[in-house]
Every structure is written in C-alpha cells, then in structure tokens.
Amino acid sequence: GQQLNQSPQSMFIQEGEDVSMNCTSSSIFNTWLWYKQDPGEGPVLLIALYKAGELTSNGRLTAQFGITRKDSFLNISASIPSDVGIYFCAGLSSHSGGGADGLTFGKGTHLIIQP
Amino acid sequence: EADIYQTPRYLVIGTGKKITLECSQTMGHDKMYWYQQDPGMELHLIHYSYGVNSTEKGDLSSESTVSRIRTEHFPLTLESARPSHTSQYLCASSEIGHISFGQGTRLTVV
Numbered sequence: 001g002q003q004l005n006q007s008p009q010s011m012f013i014q015e016g017e018d019v020s021m022n023c024t025s026s027s028i029f030n031t032w033l034w035y036k037q038d039p040g041e042g043p044v045l046l047i048a049l050y051k052a053g054e055l056t057s058n059g060r061l062t063a064q065f066g067i068t069r070k071d072s073f074l075n076i077s078a079s080i081p082s083d084v085g086i087y088f089c090a091g092l093s094s095h096s097g098g099g100a101d102g103l104t105f106g107k108g109t110h111l112i113i114q115p
Numbered sequence: 116e117a118d119i120y121q122t123p124r125y126l127v128i129g130t131g132k133k134i135t136l137e138c139s140q141t142m143g144h145d146k147m148y149w150y151q152q153d154p155g156m157e158l159h160l161i162h163y164s165y166g167v168n169s170t171e172k173g174d175l176s177s178e179s180t181v182s183r184i185r186t187e188h189f190p191l192t193l194e195s196a197r198p199s200h201t202s203q204y205l206c207a208s209s210e211i212g213h214i215s216f217g218q219g220t221r222l223t224v225v
Binding site: 031033035039040041042043044045048050086088090092103105106107108110 | 121207216
C-alpha cells in the first residue's frame with residue numbers, strides 16, 4: 001500500500017521558535033491534510049490542501065502542497081505552549097488500495113516545547 | 116466540521132466481557148471509519164463503511180466487529196475483551212476532501 005514518511009518523529013524546541021515538519025511519499029496524492037492531536041483527544045483538522053503548489057495559512061500555521069504532489073510541509077511560527085501535541089499528515093489519493101478512500105496517515109510528529 | 120460523538124470516553128473492563136463502543140454523527144455522512152491508536156503512536160484503520168449495510172475490514176486486523184444499520188450510527192463490538200485490546204479507539208466520518216474524528220474511547224482491559 002501507499003506510505004507516507006513523516007519527519008521529524010519528534011521535536012524539542014523553545015517557546016517562540018518556528019517549527020517545520022514534512023511528509024513525503026513515492027505516491028501521488030490529490031489532497032493533503034494536516035491534523036493536530038492533543039493527549040487523550042481525537043485528531044483535529046488544521047489545514048486541507050487540494051491543489052499542487054497551494055500554500056494555505058491558518059493563523060500561525062502555514063502548509064504547502066508540493067508541486068510534485070508527493071510531499072507537503074507544515075510550518076508553525078512563533079510557537080506557544082498550546083502548540084504541544086502530535087501532528088499528523090494525511091494524503092488522499094484516487095486509489096482505494098487499503099480502504100478508506102485511499103487515505104493514508106503519516107506516523108506523526110511529536111512537538112514538545114520547552115519554556 | 117462534522118459532529119461525531121463517541122461514548123464512553125473512558126472504559127475499564129474485565130477480561131472476557133463483551134463491550135460495544137458507540138459512535139454517532141449528525142451530518143448524514145455516508146462514510147465512517149474506526150481507527151485504533153496506542154498512546155502517542157500512529158493511527159491504524161480497523162474498519163470502515165461506505166453506507167448502510169456496508170462494512171469492510173481495514174488495514175490492521177482486529178478481533179472487533181462493526182455494524183451499520185443506520186447512517187448516523189457505527190458501533191464497534193468486542194465479543195470477549197482481552198488485555199491486548201487496551202488502546203484508544205477513534206471513530207471518524209468523512210465528507211468530500213477530509214475526514215473528521217470523534218474524541219475517542221480509551222479502553223483498558225484488566
């Protein structure tokens with residue numbers, strides 16, 4: 001099946017620093033999604049990207065859909081304590097291999113902010 | 116944003132008991148999903164449904180079963196719980212372009 005390589009696995013940063021994480025794949029995706037999950041909660045959608053090259057912002061978050069359609073990145077500017085959590089990327093393709101509309105999740109990036 | 120409700124939020128139960136995790140959505144979405152996730156780990160798709168009377172197994176083999184008798188309701192059942200079933204179970208539904216999750220049920224089998 002399709003696989004997403006999400007990196008880094010974890011990040012230890014200082015409050016106020018900028019954060020960057022990305023997902024890459026050997027497969028082409030039609031949609032890229034970025035989620036954040038707080039401990040004990042379900043993932044919440046942060047940004048959805050539907051077109052190659054698209055750059056979308058949501059407050060301090062910015063995400064881009066790679067031109068090759070095989071990658072995406074998420075940036076967080078001026079991190080604050082509430083940014084702590086696990087960030088998941090997800091790619092959606094037209095291929096249904098594996099079920100669930102061909103939706104594939106990365107393994108997550110753990111963001112830890114040191115005061 | 117879809118409204119997806121999962122109950123209970125937390126469940127501690129003894130080995131061998133039968134349990135049903137409830138999931139309901141109010142958006143009329145046809146597509147619904149169950150994911151299993153150990154704390155801090157990746158999401159594993161265990162079941163999905165494309166509509167009433169449609170259920171399929173996901174990428175990760177699971178001893179649980181699901182049913183979809185009504186569009187809004189997608190319960191997950193474990194006939195005989197075991198400690199290896201201890202995990203978080205996340206229900207989700209989708210509209211075109213993205214998937215929305217419930218808050219999850221944290222299951223502990225002792």
